[in-house]
Amino acid sequence: METDRPGQEVSKEHRQVITHLIDNEGWAYKTPKANGYPRLFPPKSDSSIKVPKTGHSKGHAFENWLAAIRRDGGHWPPGRKTKQEKEQEAEQEAEEAGEE
Amino acid sequence: MEPFSVRVETRAPRDARDVLPDDAADELMDRLEDYDGVVSSGPRSWDATVTIAAINPRQAAEEGTQIIEYWAAKSGLPSWPAVRIEAIRQDVLAEQLERPTLPDLVSAPEAADILGVRPQRLHQLADERRDFPEPAYELRAGKLWLRAAIEAFAQRKRQPGRPRKAVTAAG
Numbered sequence: 001m002e003t004d005r006p007g008q009e010v011s012k013e014h015r016q017v018i019t020h021l022i023d024n025e026g027w028a029y030k031t032p033k034a035n036g037y038p039r040l041f042p043p044k045s046d047s048s049i050k051v052p053k054t055g056h057s058k059g060h061a062f063e064n065w066l067a068a069i070r071r072d073g074g075h076w077p078p079g080r081k082t083k084q085e086k087e088q089e090a091e092q093e094a095e096e097a098g099e100e
Numbered sequence: 101m102e103p104f105s106v107r108v109e110t111r112a113p114r115d116a117r118d119v120l121p122d123d124a125a126d127e128l129m130d131r132l133e134d135y136d137g138v139v140s141s142g143p144r145s146w147d148a149t150v151t152i153a154a155i156n157p158r159q160a161a162e163e164g165t166q167i168i169e170y171w172a173a174k175s176g177l178p179s180w181p182a183v184r185i186e187a188i189r190q191d192v193l194a195e196q197l198e199r200p201t202l203p204d205l206v207s208a209p210e211a212a213d214i215l216g217v218r219p220q221r222l223h224q225l226a227d228e229r230r231d232f233p234e235p236a237y238e239l240r241a242g243k244l245w246l247r248a249a250i251e252a253f254a255q256r257k258r259q260p261g262r263p264r265k266a267v268t269a270a271g
Contacts (some may be wrong), residue, residue, distance in 0.1 A: 036126045050129050060151040060190050061136035064105055066197050068138050068149060079202030088101030 001041060005096035009038055010051055013062055015075050017069065018051070025074060042072040101153040103190040108165025109147040110180040118178040120146055129176040135167060151190060161187040205236060205248040211250045215257065231256065264270055 006018040006029055018040060021027035029051075039048040042044035049068045052061045066076055112118070128148060135150035140237070148168045154160035165185055173176040173179060187264045206214065212222040233249035 011193060037129050042235050047140060049140045050138065058104065059136040060103060061138065063197060064136055064138045064149040064151060065195055067193060068140055070201060075202045079200045079204060
């Protein structure tokens with residue numbers, strides 16, 4: 001299944017998890033049509049998990065969403081960080097340090 | 101009262117002909133926003149999770165199920181029977197989510213490092229010692245062990261005394 005990349009339609013926390021699942025665990029992501037919700041597809045599955053939009057991240061929605069991902073076989077937090085994730089994390093830290 | 105995460109999973113009966121419209125699942129997401137709701141759906145199943153305040157998991161499961169079923173019907177989701185209902189206190193769920201689910205694995209060179217031996221000796225130990233851990237995976241590229249199993253073996257190996265030999269019947 002072809003995948004989109006997550007953008008500003010989801011929060012930073014959601015984007016981090018989605019990017020990990022796409023790049024390392026074979027998941028696919030579809031941006032919404034019109035006013036719908038983004039969807040996350042586990043590998044070799046015809047079911048999908050709706051992704052709460054930015055603004056839905058308050059309260060316990062993020063925890064409930066992570067639990068749904070883990071039930072469908074996704075891993076978060078990742079066990080060991082991949083080289084790519086370490087690089088992304090270093091870049092992010094450098095950006096944040098630059099902003100301060 | 102404590103917050104509980106309540107999940108209801110439904111499945112289509114074998115003879116069900118109704119299909120799940122995708123916009124219905126979107127609508128349910130909207131309606132459950134105040135309950136921190138999350139919805140998953142497939143051609144023959146859907147499930148929803150909400151967070152509600154309750155005295156105990158039993159009460160949470162009952163009230164959460166009512167909320168989910170009520171708004172699912174309003175959103176146009178098929179009224180398929182529930183096949184699983186789960187309630188977990190939100191702080192317990194948060195604790196579970198902090199633990200990685202991928203096992204920590206080590207390859208032969210890493211296992212050898214933990215044991216303080218050369219890789220060749222590692223394979224000898226694996227052949228000689230009955231208490232050497234079985235690999236979790238055997239790939240074409242080599243074997244992988246659970247780190248915890250190798251560390252436990254390393255501790256046994258450090259204990260004084262010679263390893264017990266297999267007992268054979270006296271002739």
